Amino acid sequence: MRTAKQVVIFRSPAIRYFFRTGALRPKQPSIRAYAQQFGPSTEPTNNIPGGDPDDDEPRKKSRSKPEPEPGRESRFGTSAYKAFESAFTTFASIAVLGLAGYSYHIYYKSLVLRKIEKAFAPGDPMLELAAPPGPHVPPQDQSGDDDEHWVARPEQAKINAIISGESKGRYYLLVGEKGTGKSSMILEAMKEHDGEGVSMFEAHADPEIFRIRLGRALNYEFHEDYIGSLFSIRGPRDTTALLDIERAFNKLEKVALKNRNQRNRTGRKGPLVVIVNCAHLIRDDDDGNDLIELMQQRAEQWAAANLVTMIFNSDDYWVYERFKRYATRMEVIPILDLPKSLAIPALERYRAKYFPHEEHKPEIFKQVYDLVGGRLNFLSRVAKSSDMLRMCHQIKEYEKTWFLNKCGILGAEMDDDVMDQQKFASAAMVLARALVQKDKELETNYDEEQGHILPQIPLYIARQIMTRADFIQSYDHENIFTIDSSANVRADSVPMMNAFKEICSEEGFDDYLDATLDRISAIESINRTKELTFKDLWIEQKGEQKGKYTFTTKDSRGRETGSIEMRVVPDNPPEEDD
Numbered sequence: 001m002r003t004a005k006q007v008v009i010f011r012s013p014a015i016r017y018f019f020r021t022g023a024l025r026p027k028q029p030s031i032r033a034y035a036q037q038f039g040p041s042t043e044p045t046n047n048i049p050g051g052d053p054d055d056d057e058p059r060k061k062s063r064s065k066p067e068p069e070p071g072r073e074s075r076f077g078t079s080a081y082k083a084f085e086s087a088f089t090t091f092a093s094i095a096v097l098g099l100a101g102y103s104y105h106i107y108y109k110s111l112v113l114r115k116i117e118k119a120f121a122p123g124d125p126m127l128e129l130a131a132p133p134g135p136h137v138p139p140q141d142q143s144g145d146d147d148e149h150w151v152a153r154p155e156q157a158k159i160n161a162i163i164s165g166e167s168k169g170r171y172y173l174l175v176g177e178k179g180t181g182k183s184s185m186i187l188e189a190m191k192e193h194d195g196e197g198v199s200m201f202e203a204h205a206d207p208e209i210f211r212i213r214l215g216r217a218l219n220y221e222f223h224e225d226y227i228g229s230l231f232s233i234r235g236p237r238d239t240t241a242l243l244d245i246e247r248a249f250n251k252l253e254k255v256a257l258k259n260r261n262q263r264n265r266t267g268r269k270g271p272l273v274v275i276v277n278c279a280h281l282i283r284d285d286d287d288g289n290d291l292i293e294l295m296q297q298r299a300e301q302w303a304a305a306n307l308v309t310m311i312f313n314s315d316d317y318w319v320y321e322r323f324k325r326y327a328t329r330m331e332v333i334p335i336l337d338l339p340k341s342l343a344i345p346a347l348e349r350y351r352a353k354y355f356p357h358e359e360h361k362p363e364i365f366k367q368v369y370d371l372v373g374g375r376l377n378f379l380s381r382v383a384k385s386s387d388m389l390r391m392c393h394q395i396k397e398y399e400k401t402w403f404l405n406k407c408g409i410l411g412a413e414m415d416d417d418v419m420d421q422q423k424f425a426s427a428a429m430v431l432a433r434a435l436v437q438k439d440k441e442l443e444t445n446y447d448e449e450q451g452h453i454l455p456q457i458p459l460y461i462a463r464q465i466m467t468r469a470d471f472i473q474s475y476d477h478e479n480i481f482t483i484d485s486s487a488n489v490r491a492d493s494v495p496m497m498n499a500f501k502e503i504c505s506e507e508g509f510d511d512y513l514d515a516t517l518d519r520i521s522a523i524e525s526i527n528r529t530k531e532l533t534f535k536d537l538w539i540e541q542k543g544e545q546k547g548k549y550t551f552t553t554k555d556s557r558g559r560e561t562g563s564i565e566m567r568v569v570p571d572n573p574p575e576e577d578d
Helices: 013-021 031-038 053-064 072-119 125-130 145-149 156-164 182-192 207-218 241-261 286-305 318-324 340-354 362-372 376-384 388-407 416-441 459-466 471-477 494-504 509-528
Strands: 171-176 198-202 272-277 308-314 330-335 481-483 488-491 549-554 560-566
Touching: 072 207, 072 241, 125 182, 156 182, 171 182, 171 286, 171 318, 182 198, 182 272, 182 308, 198 207, 207 241, 207 286, 241 272, 241 286, 241 308, 286 308, 286 318, 308 318, 318 330, 340 362, 340 376, 362 376, 362 388, 362 494, 376 388, 388 416, 388 494, 416 459, 416 471, 416 488, 416 494, 416 509, 459 471, 459 488, 471 481, 488 494
Parallel strands: 171 308, 171 330, 198 272, 272 308
Antiparallel strands: 481 488, 549 560
């Protein structure tokens, strides 16, 4: 049994029109054409040439009723399917992009924390820079040769406890003159634990460079390696260095919290340690004060929570003044010169290291201490010199030259254009003379056990002596005078104090300084003097005065107390002699 199949052929309306009109229909010879050759036909004829009479009836039916279009429903289904397919593809693409971007964002945040954790792993860049060239040696494999030449200061045990994490709950400020060994003590304490849990970096006056150095110490890139923009995820906006430092501290806080929770399972028991070396290099301006305030706020919070112990190392006193304003958990550790009982043995060890075959004379070492004191920087330079006494005198001359170049006075012949610089210089000379006079008033300036006793003046009295309050900070920064943590002013070092004595003992120094001060006072008096010129005061030939000025005087309450009249008095002609 055969089944009839219906074939549907899709034709456009234009093609159907041409088929109905017969323009596109193929012309075939009909039976009527052959029948006319043999006789007339009785069938109705179609008058249209080339027309098919069999198509007349279907054409009439099609004109009376349009035939249905069976492909319309199928076309609608196809369009809906394509629209759904496009929408699903778009949604899938967005979903994949969003999932990939979110996954990368989560991965990047975890990567940042892992990199900061790695910054506190054993080994520190500062230790590598301070170590001599050669392969890295763990602390347990090091010999005791360095310990033999190292000077054990009284503060070293406390610094070791801070670096190891045993001392916690506070943050620390190390204050002392340049060359007293503050950074060396910190590095020595870091060597004992190979820098584990410690990160150290150098401060800088520019906040941008400070930001870069902090990021290098914490192994933090400040999102500069972030590629979330490929997934249309915006990273942190560009902003100031201070906000980047705040972001770095936020990441460090997360790492410190994780370290505190895992402290019982790791070898290190104490909090992390962050050391800001050379904090005095930060500028004393609005940006510098904001930076110090930001670090102090974090140090206070972390010390209270035992998360991070911050150590600030400074040569200048003004950093202590800024911290003192909001300090609650801060502890100040003053680092001074070595006393005589420690300085001479340290000099002997230094000398034995650089000149092992030389004969050691205790008298020479005592003379060296009398000339340069217990400053480790000076002792190291003297120990490396072949002639130690000659090097001591050179150090004193260096200090004297530095002081005269910065604060030399010019006397009464100075020009008024250099008055501001001479104010700075003369104030330093006045303070140096006051210290020399203070040294003469002391009962003793030398102790057989402690060594030198430098004269010192309280800070507020030093400002009264100079009659200026703003110069002392510059003197401290220039290493001419120093201010300790107790706010006492003294010479920066023993060679500098010896230079003060030489300068003030020169013949005519007091007169020269007084002449400079008088010249400064005269220039200031000239600048404060105002000249008034009165015009239109004259006398006619007949002696009649034309023009005068009248001034009214009043008291503090505005009441008139009198008047002053100014006019020209004619000259009396000289009397002729008879």
